[in-house]
Amino acid sequence: MDITCILDYLTHLEQNNSREWYHAHKEEYKTASAGFEALIRELIFRLGETDSSILHLEPKDLTFRLTRDTRFSHDKSPYNTAFRAHIGPMGKLPVPVGYYLMIKPGGRSFLGGGLFADMFKDATAMVRDYIAEHPDQWEAVITAPAFAESFTVLGTSLKNVPAGYDKTHPQAQYLKYKSWYLEYPISDALLCSGEKFTELAARVFTQMQPFNRFLNTALADFKMPERP
Template structure:
């Protein structure tokens, strides 16, 4: 596939403008511009990820539909939020497991936002039953987890983050070799993508390389949840 440039400096400029004017009046007046230089290029990128993603795992999907696909909807759920701004002014896409609508599953993820774009994946805010399954799997299979994410290459390339408990969860050995991981409430890793790369023909390859790099973590999480990878 020939290299494609999806975003331009004008795309990021418009995203910054949107962030300063997160209201219905601005968005209604600029919706056509937003779709042309921000949303549609992102959907194009998602579509172009389908083939390389299938080579990483045939059980994951890149769905470029504007509604109901991989891309996050633009509207924020403000019902219980202090921040009542109506829109997400960034772009996010969850490239989900084929069974994600039936059972909890880890996902690949990419995010485009001026000064804060990144690629990665994992489990974000899993429900307690899912979280417990992962913790129990860590206890029983520590070597595979260490091989997947505790090696120097992974830790150099990715930030492993999210929320964690301050104390070991009840019933787990505080002296377990993976206790810091067992305390995690999220199992996700990511690495940043510079704005210059976002606006270049290198973006697709950077995302694919990020997916390849985080794949061992997703493979392990799939095993913990009895999913194929």
């Protein structure tokens, strides 16, 4: 797979973010998109050795469209200038949580995991409750050497521990969160290093698995809201 062509395409799209340019360069898009899907397929294969829940997935079902919804945005650029995918047990749905990949030129790419979406109040409550009830298990996950050497838990957070939770709880810091996720930054040079990048991505995603399993256990009864 040629990730250089992905970065080149996205760089040119960022410089020429218009419908006219996009439609005039459809062949370049198809080549870059095919390379991205090949990368996703390779990661599914490698991660499937330790996470069989994703082996049934097809790369084309995991990617997000470049087209932006600009109705409520001051930025009227019609396209996202990143290739993104979520490799989760239910595909690209945010729950169950899985492995997130964003390729964006200029050192803005990253590997991610966990719950990024903080708009689902039920999901937030389920994770908070599970952390509150299993503080030692949460502590073991986030302080394990293989985890701590690569990640810091990120997420949108309240100023105070929400009502109904013990303010002196040993995991009070994380009870403030509305989302719990990980980001591992990737340079352009590493992206273009071929097998070296694929091996690193597989290793980093594997290190996320205990974190993802904890969240997915907490979210076992979560149902995605139905669209009106």
